Amino acid sequence: MDAFLHQVLAGLATGGIYASLALALVMIYQATHLVNFAQGEMAMFATYFAWSLINAGVPYWPAFLLTVVFAFVLGVVIERVIIRPVENSPVLAVVVVFIALLVILNSVAGWIYSYTIKSFPSPFPAEPIFGKYMSAHEGGAIGVTLVVLLLLYAFFRFTPLGLALRAAAQNPESARLVGIRVGWMLALGWGLAAAVGGVAGMMVAPIVYLDPNMMGGVLLYAFAAALVGGIDNPAGAVFGGFLVGVLENVLGAFVIGNELKLAVALVLIIGVLVVKPSGFFGKVFVTRV
Amino acid sequence: MAAFLEVSNLHAAYGPTRVLHGIGFAMEEGTITALLGANGAGKTTTLRALCGMVKTQGQVSFAGERLDGKATEDVVRKGIAHVPDGRGTFVNLSTEENLRLGAYTRKDSDAVEVDLERVYGYFPRLKERREQQAGTLSGGEQQMLAVSRALMLRPRLMLLDEPSFGLAPLIVWELFEILRAVNEKEKVSMLVVEQNAAMALELADHAYVIETGRVVLSGTADEIRKNDAVRRSYLGY
């Protein structure tokens, strides 16, 4: 029972990270109907930036905040420069551009920081909390995730800019008719998604260690989470994230062994896509002939 | 004196298909002008051209400024509110959120609150449904919402694209009454595109008839209504 509880709590911690990344994916999907395959690498790149700051002597939380800003700017720039030219291109062109972005970010990180694995600090103390069920970092990660999610929710729900972003994502033409600059809203959405991804990266790095390929598996889980919750449903993505985190840990520890944990994501992704593509909470789309 | 809204020699095309062939007309401030014509004549395209939603050649000037070539978001900031065909409702947002979006470009937040109450005064049904998801409103209510959203801009000119479409005659009559009131009390000029010529001519001061992307007839609403050709083609008697 002890072990099970430990796995569930650890699963919630990583689940929070998946939830953040899944939320970033859903935000971009809602606005553009595009799946950002490069989300993981953007988060990784931001995390390396944080590492540089910390390495240069900047204390953790200021570095954290600076990195969030850096990730935001990175997201805006990527949307305006790289994504905008292909926004209306056929699907294959868009997918190729995303993959190119993934590859470029990965190789630039490898070039600047080399491929040797680095450790990344956690701002939380080393002692376990809640008895021995959860490390402080895991608890802290859940806390940070919840704070980020709450801030985002408040932004979208209660601020005029958040309202404008939602409007631009749902109905760009009508949004223009009320004077919203839809192009910049998209860039803003990308910036926010990138910032959320950066937070996820900084929370996961102490666990999986910092290396250019660290987000590959995490991204897969985030995709699974986003699909389970409904690719166009932010709340669903969050729920999906926690669910996938717990499933991954519990199945990995007790059923299929740690090596096949990634296969859980694969099965979930294909299963959801085939059986219920709109996820548990999403809407069904009908194609126009 | 230059007209309030002046369109001259406007051409517009969707890809290779030319829709407007040098259309030209003018409007005075404070008036209601109707654009009549059959399906496909180019009425909707004219409104879209005014808002920069379609590529154009030719001249559009509004209160002395050139509008042609400007992006939609900038046209809106000049005080032009477009109620598109299909209403353009943000279906997943609440009624009140839709209304507040109408005032997105305004900086005078106190006046916005006043306008919100005034709009609820015109359309009490919207106030009842203020927290409701806009997509669940009836057709008539969504049209009221669309018009109200445009009013929230405190526009100088309102463009209305087929406001009577799909609505019961009684609702249309109600709506047009309110439009007439808004025009008289708040001096909002209106350019109304309609297939329902009879009702449009009741509402408007002036009218233009468009066929295949050109103006073929113009005059006061009275003159147009009495015109034989119009009676036969558009009024059915």
Place this chain on the structure above:
Amino acid sequence: MSRRQLTMLAIVLLAACALPFLVSDYRTFQFTLALVYAIALLGLNLLTGYNGQISLGHGAFYAIGAYCAAILMDQYGLPYWATLPIAAVVCLVAGFLFGLPALRLEGLYLALATFALGVSLPALLKYHHLEKWTGGVQGIVINKPEAPFGLPINADQWLYFFTLAVAVLMFVLAWNLLRGRIGRAMVAIRDQHIAAEAMGVNTAMVKSLAFGVSAMYTGVAGALGAIAIQYVAPDSFNFFLSIVFLVGIVVGGLASISGAIYGALFIQFVPNIADEISRAAPWAIFGIFLLGFVYLMPMGVAGAVRMAVARLSRMAQNRQHST
């Protein structure tokens, strides 16, 4: 095919046959790998270029073919040439089976599903319960085949000719397939899915078949690759292999048979040169080329060649007419 095209083809084949005798053994080996990639890229192109189904996980089929060959040679003592048809059948079935649920997925969703396949495959290959078959993390080592019948060529050269023969066979088969009814159906589905269905094309069958054939090609390539490199291990078949294939067809030219060759030469030789600069350089170059080709040359090298040839022949015709 026109007389001129046949002549060009004959010249290219002749040059290809002469190659091993003109360059070093290591170069020959590199060209063998380029041929292997060409077959793999042809497979991916059949699916993505001609049939419009995006796959970000074709590395998985390459891996299945490779492991087939390795296991059959290592554990069952099969001769290398016998592993090819078996790998082909296994991958045909695997691809077809994957294609069935994929039928309902379009564009981005299919990309996502194949992305998941590509990312998770190495983990599956390392699974310790399968270790006695797959050799786990260490992989399997196999022997290099020698030239048969005591021919006066060395192993590298023999392998090159063997691969060349298989490549020619597979290219001819593909060319035949694309010219026929199924090929036209594939393209119709890519361009106007709903219209094709309305016109009576059995889209489900054609799409699944396309997946199966595409996987078969890439699987055969994988088997050849394993034989050439004499080694398979899970980490050689990670997600980046699938990306390499994507780079190959984008650069080479989508929906083009010759594109597979241009792309294969690109992905085989660019890393060799770029590796000198730094470990990260090949990938940076791949990424930049991907972007460049999408923005500037979406028809790939094959498309550019086609345009150049068309322009040259127009110029020649003009000169003929004016004299």
